[in-house]
Amino acid sequence: MRLLRRLRIEPFILAILAAVVVAAFLPATGGAADALDWVTTIGIAALFFLYGARLEPRELLVGLTHWRLHSVVLVATFVLFPLLGLLGQWLLTPVLGPALAAGFLFLTLVPSTVQSSITFVAIARGHVSAAVVSASVSNLLGVFVTPLLVFALMTTDGSVVITWDSVGSIALQLLLPFVVGQLLRRWILPVIRRIPRIALFDKTVIVLVVYAAFSEGVADGIWSTIGAAELAWLLVACCVLLAVVLGLTELASRALRFEDRDKRVVQFCGSKKSLATGLPMAAVLFVGQPIGLMVLPLMLFHQIQLIVCAWLAGRYGRAADAASA
Template sequence: MELLRRLRIEPFILAILAAVVIAAFLPVSGGAATTLGWVTTIGIAVLFFLYGARLEPRELRAGLRHWRLHSIVLGATFILFPLLGLLGQWLLAPVLGASLAAGFLFLTLVPSTVQSSITFVAIARGHVSAAVVSASVSNLLGVFITPLLVFALMTTDGSVTITWGSVGKIALQLLLPFIVGQIFRDRILPITSKIKRLALFDKAVIVLIVYAAFSEGVAEGIWTMVGVPQVLGLVGACIVLLAVVLSLTELASRALGFDDRDKRVVQFCGSKKSLATGLPMAAVLFVGQPVGLLVLPLMIFHQIQLIVCAWLAGRYERAAGEPDAKVA
C-alpha cells in the first residue's frame, strides 16, 4: 500500500482494472452470471438503503429543490452529449466505419448511470441527495428521451418498444431502498456510524458492476468483430469525449456559482452514460442491425468513465479530508 501511495495509484483503480482483466480471461457465464447478477442487484439495493440511512431528511429536501443543478445535469446528458456525438460521428465515420461511428453517437444519447454516479459523488464528498435526484431523474427520463433522440438523430430499421420494466427496476432497486433507509434512519444510523470502513462497500459494488458488465460483452464475443486499430481509435475518442464533458460541466458549475459539493454532482452525474440502460435499449432500438458493433463504443466509454471518475473521486476525497468520514 505504501508503494501505491508513492506512485499515486489508487487501489480502487487497480481493483477496477483487475476486474476488467479477470473478466477478459475468465468471464462469468451461465448460472454463475445469474448469481452475480443477483449479488450485484442486492449490493446496489443495500448501497442505496445505506445512502438513505446516512442522509438527513433536510438534505434530501434541499436536493429536490435544487432545480438549477438538475437542469445542468439533464442539459449535459441530453443536449451537450448528443451534440458532441454528432460531431464525433462525422469525424469517426471515415476512420472507424459507419456502424462504430453510429455506435459512438448512440452512446451519447443514453441516460446517465445511477448507482456509479451517486457512489462517486459520495466518495468525493459531494451532495449525495442532489445526486440521487439528478441521476434517477436522468435515468427515468432517458427511457422516453433516448428513443426519441435515436429517431431524430440516427437512421434505424425496425420498431421501438417502450415498457415500464426499466422504470419499475429503478424504483424497486434504487428509490425504494433509499426511501426505506430514510424511514428507518434513526435506527440504522447508530449502527452504520460505528462501521469505520463502510466506504469500501461502495467501491466493492462498483467493481462488481465492472466485472459483470465486461463479462457480458466478452461472453457475447464482441471483441472478435473489430480489429485492434479500431478499438484503439474508439478508446481515444471516448477519452476525448469524457475529458471535454468533465471540463465543460466543471466550468458550467463554476460559472453558476455552485459550491464544491454541487460541482461534484454536476461533474459525476452529467458525465456518465449507463451501460445497464443502454444495452437493453439497443436490443430493441436496433432490430436487425449490428447491435454488437453499435454498443461497443458504449461499453468502452463505460469502462473509461469508471476508471477516470474513480481517480477523480479519490482525488476529491483526499482533498476533503479523512477518507472514511461519514458522507452527509
C-alpha cells in the same frame, strides 16, 4: 506506485480495471453467469438501501438557503450535461458506433458524485457545507431523474430499448430500497456506523457489476468491434466534455457574481458524474443490451475527472492560501 499516487488513482479504480481484465480472460458463463446475476441484483438493491439510509434529509432543508447555487449545480448536472451528451452522441456515432455513442450520452445523464465533489471543494478552500447539500441533492434527484432522462433521450432512436419489465426492475431495485432506507434511517444508520469498513461493500458491488457487464460483453463477442481508434476518440471526447463543463460552470459562477468559495461548489459539484450510482443504474436499465459498451465511457470519464479535478483543486487551494497569507 509513486506514479499512481501522483495521479491519485485509487485502489478502487485499479480493482475496476482488474475486473475488466479478469472478465476478458475468465468471463462468467452458464450457471456462473446466472448466479452472478442474482448476486448483483441483490447487491444493487442493498446499495441503494444504504444510500437512502445515509442521506440526511435535514441537509436538503438547510440547502434551501443557497437555492441559487444549488440550482446552477442541478442545471449543469441534469440540463447542460445531457445537452452536451446529445451533441456528442450525434457527432460520435459515425466514429464510435451506436452503442459506444449511446454510452457517451448515458454518462451525461447520471448524477454527480458525493465524496469526491466534497473532497475537491474542501481542497480548493470552497464552501464545504454547500457542497455537501449540492452533491446530496444531485444524488437524491438522480435516483428519479436519471431513469426519466434515459426514457426521454435514449429510447427515441432505437439504440436503447426500455420495456415495462425494466420499469418494474427500476422500482424494485432502485427506488423501493432507497425509500425504505430513508424510512428506516433512524434505526439503520447507527448499525451501519458500527460496521467497520462498510464502504468496502459499496465498492465490491460496483466491481461485481463491472465484471458482470464485461463478462456479458466478452460472451457476446462485442469487444471485437472496438479498436484503438475508437478508444482514442472516446478519450478525447471525455476530455473535451469535462473541459467544456468546467469552463461553462466557471463562467456561470462569475456571471452570477458568486463568491470564490461558492464558485468552487458550482464547478466541482456541477462537473462530476458518479460511477458508483451510474453503474448499478446501467445494470438495471440496460438488461439484455451491451452493458459493457454502455458503461465504458462513464468509467473513462470518471478517472479523467478525478485526475483533472485533483490538479485543479490543488491549484485553487494554493492560490487561496497564498491570498489569505
